[in-house]
Amino acid sequence: MADNIGNPMIRMANSAKKGEVVEVRSLIMNPMTTGLTKDKEGKPIPAHFIQTVSVTFDNAKLLDIDWSTAVSANPYLAFKMRAEKSGTLKMVWKDNQNGVWSAESKLTVS
Amino acid sequence: MHLDRRDFLQLLGVAGAASFFAPGAIQASWGSDKDPYTIPDYGNVTLLHMTDSHAQLLPVWWREPDTNIGVGPALNQTPHLCGKWMLDYYQVGKNPRDEYAYSCLDYDTLAHKYGKIGGYAHIAALVKRFRQERGDKVLLLDGGDTWQGSATSLWTNGSDMVGAQNLLGVDDFVGHWEFTFGQDRVEHLVKNELKAAFLAQNVFSNTWQELVFKPYRIHEISGRKIAVIGQAFPFTPIANPAYMIPDWGFGIHTEHMQKMVDEVRQQHQADLVVVLSHNGADVDKKMAAMVKGIDIILGGHTHDIMGPKPFMVNQTLIINTSTNGKILARFDLDVGKGKLKGWRFHYLPVFSNLIKPDAEMAAYIEKVRAPYQAKLSQPLATTASLLYRRDNFNGTFDQLLCDALREEMDCEASFSPGFRWGYCKLPGETITMEDVMGQTAITYPQVTINEYTGEQIKNIMEQVADNIFNPNPYYQQGGDMIRVGNIQYDFNPDEKIYHRISNLRIGGKAVSAGKKYKVAGWASMQKVEGKPVWEIFSHWLQSKKHVEVKKLDLPVLNKDMRNNHGIAFPKEYKL
């Protein structure tokens, strides 16, 4: 699994009008295994999943998400935010095996 | 066995014809000189709709079902009407020609009198005529299931049909079985060969949830903006193998449909909003009740007769345009600024012996079939029975297929999918290899033997039944009940899942939940190894030489359904 993990991406408009609601979409590679399944040799596959996603805008907190193993492999997450000022959106994903990834996207508000 | 050009033209009913009609055809067949395709001019926009041709380039026999039960809100509602119920609802029962077009009644007698339906050369003749009469007011919309259903479409990977669509001048197109050629092939044909726009507002990538195809197209006709929004079959990766289209997700997406309708009206100032849909009739009705602002839904998928009167849900007109090229639907519209001011609807059966086929399309069909002609015309067996597939439960053609699977694979029982395509053969006709392919031509044809427990057999049948008889249309996939060989059961469509089927038997003996049974089947949702079903079926037919269906494995209906308008009694269900 470890050869295909991480690679976080954000897709969003890079400009918006003040007050406009914009959609932020993101994707990251992670197995999101539950710990309840076994491999071909019958050995249990350990739980390995992203537990938290935190979203900030110019370091101010916007959104914190906690996930269980019910979130699908390679989690996709979209949310909407109101564009109030220009700045940098940052997302940080953390999994239960000490993996931490981040991605950023700049937004210009006019 | 080769057909020469003259034979071929005779097959199409062309020979010697000079006018639009085959000489004497109207008088001889119809007892009237009236041309049923003469339509008075009306309005500023004409929509022509055809759907679910299932790749039948040539005219075929097509019998309407005798059983098409509606449940919940669809009970006794169009299109869940069979036999006289259908004729009465549309008030068309007086003329035997309409009886032939809209019902299963007296099918083989009327078939001999009125001939085969459809055929691309015949459809092309009608389309060309209407384009001549209506000029550039015409849009031709194809509702999908066009690339699959024949030997030649399978063997050319859909190319023969794309060529026919291009020649016909299809403007917009949506899909379902098209996707079973796999996403790479679909992408290739749509990008490089197909002239029509392939539209889908409900297909999204499985990574970024982004639209894969254009959701709609805006046409400018008579100074008006006509928006056509595409709706692919919402359950493609469930009803057909998902591995064919691993990156694409489907679904009905009612909310997104509303968004598209609002977008074309507000951003593009569309004056008319048309949805070209492969939802199926009941899903179209429910969607129309939930989405505001659709003027017309041109429906397909369920192969229903839903005309000659459109069905109205709020302000939305809904039709369904049959299958196998049987019907060409025509809306003549008076489109005002931002508003549909008036309409006339014409539901036109394509009676092949009444129409002089278009020479250009006839030549194209001849050309694409030529390399396969010997294989197609190989005779396998003769039939004493009328062979048909379409019905809620086992049709005669599938009964033969189920019997063949059981005997050839040495199994005590068999399953065959409840597909709704597959044309008919009349008593006395010879079943050829082409006819076998007409029932089996799919890209996942492998036959398998499965060891199922009695419980698994019941679960499979219950789950399939719920895909057809769930009272909520959004849970219906639009096929028919799974076909069975040597499996008997009692059935009540009004029950809930896991309670519709009772008294399940194999070979007349009660099925026990834990016991294993050998069941032959085909069209698996997973990748499997096995011989293609046409090989098994054709081998069995050749060994029989002559076939007759003496008994259908129909369920016993344990609810009195004698007044259900979805059954054309005297269908011989035991009650």
Add this chain to the structure above:
Amino acid sequence: MKKTIQRRQFLGTSLVAGAAVTLAGGTLLRSGAALADNVAGWPAKAFDAKALDQAMAASVGKSNVPVSPKVKLTAPTIAENGGAVPVTIEIDSPMTADDYVSTVWLFVDHNPTPLASQFDLTPALGAAYFQQRIKMAKTDNVRVIAKTNKGELMASAPREVKVTIGGCGG
């Protein structure tokens, strides 16, 4: 896990004018040692609960919450792949400092652990809209509960997603 992210699309990215694809980040800030260790602040008790009412008690604080038309949950009627069922949550809220949705919970009634996600919102977000993909083992209900900054609880109507064998269509 071998699926590549970039897919050929018929539409390209032209639908969203000025869309930016950000491939930045990707930085593994800590070593990925296979030490299973809950991330600080992750609500383990609610996520570990094995029954819906327990999961609700441990997260929302109660298990009967009135349905409100303000909480909209969209899910397919039939799952194409029980391993990835797309769900969309949208809550009608002004999202101002005085009146906003502060927490949203997503449940799958009979999953081994019913709580699937918890979203903690700030008014600066300005909208309450989420889309993600979740796992469902069998036909089941998906439901959402939202809490406002004033402590008001609102539930979505449960949406039944059917997981079926399919085949036989059309």
